[in-house]
Every structure is written in structure tokens, then in C-alpha cells.
Amino acid sequence: MEKIIYQDRKKTNCEKWDGIFQKFGKEDLLPLWVADMDFQAPECVGKALQEYAKKGVFGYYKVPESFFEAFINWEKERHGYHVEKEWIRFAPGVVPALFWLVQCFTEKEDSVMISTPAYPPFFHCIEDNGRKVTDVPLKCTDGHYEMDYDKMEKIMREEQVKMYILCSPHNPIGRVWKEEELRRLISLCEKYHVLLVADEIHQDIILKGNRQIPAGSIGQYTDKIVALTAASKTFNLADCQNAFILLADEKLREEFDDFAEKIHVMQGSGFGYIAVQNAYEGGLDWLNGVLKIIEENYVYARHFIERELPEAVVSELQGTYLMWIDLKPYLQDKDVVQTLQEKCHLAIDYGDWFGGEDWKYYIRVNLATKTENIAQAMENLKRGLE
Numbered sequence: 001m002e003k004i005i006y007q008d009r010k011k012t013n014c015e016k017w018d019g020i021f022q023k024f025g026k027e028d029l030l031p032l033w034v035a036d037m038d039f040q041a042p043e044c045v046g047k048a049l050q051e052y053a054k055k056g057v058f059g060y061y062k063v064p065e066s067f068f069e070a071f072i073n074w075e076k077e078r079h080g081y082h083v084e085k086e087w088i089r090f091a092p093g094v095v096p097a098l099f100w101l102v103q104c105f106t107e108k109e110d111s112v113m114i115s116t117p118a119y120p121p122f123f124h125c126i127e128d129n130g131r132k133v134t135d136v137p138l139k140c141t142d143g144h145y146e147m148d149y150d151k152m153e154k155i156m157r158e159e160q161v162k163m164y165i166l167c168s169p170h171n172p173i174g175r176v177w178k179e180e181e182l183r184r185l186i187s188l189c190e191k192y193h194v195l196l197v198a199d200e201i202h203q204d205i206i207l208k209g210n211r212q213i214p215a216g217s218i219g220q221y222t223d224k225i226v227a228l229t230a231a232s233k234t235f236n237l238a239d240c241q242n243a244f245i246l247l248a249d250e251k252l253r254e255e256f257d258d259f260a261e262k263i264h265v266m267q268g269s270g271f272g273y274i275a276v277q278n279a280y281e282g283g284l285d286w287l288n289g290v291l292k293i294i295e296e297n298y299v300y301a302r303h304f305i306e307r308e309l310p311e312a313v314v315s316e317l318q319g320t321y322l323m324w325i326d327l328k329p330y331l332q333d334k335d336v337v338q339t340l341q342e343k344c345h346l347a348i349d350y351g352d353w354f355g356g357e358d359w360k361y362y363i364r365v366n367l368a369t370k371t372e373n374i375a376q377a378m379e380n381l382k383r384g385l386e
């Protein structure tokens, strides 16, 4: 198995380690926030980029057929999902793509549904475009989350919802949705003519015993599903700014292409294409190594919390490398930020970033780092919450 190499990323202009002061107003924190990994990308990616850099000519890049083949093969082999080349459109990231889809497929004042806790840009892409956020929170029992179909149906019926943004697997709660759950959601969207946007950026970070089902692979309502994915979470390539918009329906494609002509961002940098192609072609062994570390870190942290902070509730991590922890019994009589920063010395994602007050005692911890950092974080939590 390819060796997974941990990098000391301090002073490398990386957001996670070098952007702490800007984000948290404090320097001496252990960073487990923004969703990237502290591991070197697969060796094949580094080699391919070095070769390209060595040539020293960086004129306009022509995307080769082999790029599309690499992605299409990956989807088929890993997810049993048959993607056609003509469905694929470029975006520099999944977040820009979310903004574009809201602009392209909804009108001002339209209602766009999400389910909190939700990745913060889900709010921004709706609100910043003058659309209305319609939130139907997930239902939570003892740290296990499900969609609230009855409430979703009631609101879809009453409020002319135009779009639902699904996160699959789900950041921050770590659920991998089952086929029957997705079918139920898709049926609701179909019944009320709601466009389903499936953010599947975490699709390859799936823990043992779970199976990722791309929404578009189910074969129902495919003319009203737009999927978004990327190699960025899978292979730690966020900086390569290369994401996929998948539009299986011709009419949706035409609408999107009209929109895209006006913003004219059709293609990214050669560096991004080369990194992504090589990762899909040669990165599987590396990914398996990283998944093993994530699983080990999760088991370590979960056992630690069960033993040392028994009143905390850890959500079962099925997918993503983001652990969602309810610390209410330990934080409810404290200043949350002061405790986590001044006493625990942690830079984590605060629960309220994902949907406000209801989540203010939750934290999201990024597990994609070396186990020593997770062990340190757990000790810090224990000491700081005492």
C-alpha cells in the first residue's frame, strides 16, 4: 500500500494552519477545522505535476479525452454510476457551482430548501442570490440523523419550493444516505417538481459497512437532478480548483449552457486537470491508506470520548472525515468559544456555523491528520472541559 505522508503544513500558506489567526483571532490552537487533509496527495499526482512544471510552458491547455475517461471509469468502478461525457461541465469548485445553479435554475425570492445542520455555503448560495432559505432540520435521535420527510412534504406542498440542496454524504453529521432514504427524497422532489441538487463532494470518503449511492444512479427523476462532485476531498486536491457538474438531462444542460456562456468560465487550469486525472487513474491505493487512518482516528476519538467525556454524543461516522460531537452537557454553562479556544486550544468548526443557536454546543472535528494530533485534541478537550 502507498505510504501516507503527513506534512507539517505550518508556514506553507495553507489556510488550515496559517489562517488560524485570521479565523479565530488567536495563534496557539491545534487546527482541526477546514476540510482538507494534512497528508501529501498521491505520489502519482505529484509526479505528473512535476513533469508538467518541468516543461515550463503554460499556455492554454486542451483537456484530453483521457481526463474524462479517468473520471467516468472512477464513477463506474467505485460507485456503479454510468456517467456520459456529454453530461459533464466544469466548475472551479463545488461551492461556485452551487451559486451558479441557484442563479441558473431559480428566480429571485424563490424558496430553496436545505436541512440543517448544513454546510455554511448552502445558506450563502441562497441568501446572497436573493432567494429564500427554507430549512427543514434533520431529525436527530441520540446522535442519529434522518430526513424529516413529513415536514419536507408539507413545506414543499405549501411553499412552492424550487430546489432542494442535498449533502451526500452529509457534512457535518457524517451520514451516508441509504438507497431507500434517497428514493424517498427523490419521490418527494418529483411529486412537487423540485430540482434536486446533490452535493456529492465527499462521495469517496466512505467508512466500512457503508455504501455511497449517487443520487443520479438511482434512475428516478434523472431529468431534474444535478450532481456536483470533485476529486478534491478524495485526494486532497482542493487547491487544484477542478470540480464536476453532472447534468444528465438535455434540457437542463441547454439551460445551464446558456447561463454558462454569460459567465464564460468553461475550463480550469491544466494543473487541475492533470492532478485530477492522475489521481483517478492511480490514486486508489493511496485512498485506501487514507481511509484506514480516518477510520482509526475516528475509533480512537470515539472511544476516548466514551471513556472520558461520557455525556457527550458522537454521531456515527459513516462518511466524510468530519466528526460531529454534541458537547452540550459540558458547554451549556460556559462560554463556548472561550472554553474551546482558551482552555482546549482547539481551532474546530463551531456548531452554530451550520445553522445557528440550535447547534451551538456541537463541534465538528477534522480527522484527516495524524493520529497524534487527534490524541492531542482529545486530551485538550478533556482538560479544557473539566
Ligand SMILES: Cc1ncc(COP(=O)(O)O)c(C=O)c1O
Binding pocket: 035, 092, 093, 094, 095, 096, 119, 167, 171, 199, 201, 230, 232, 238, 243
Ligand atoms: C459539502 C461540501 N461541499 C463543498 C465543499 C467545498 O467545495 P469546493 O472547495 O470545491 O468549492 C465542501 C468543503 O468542505 C463541502 O464539505
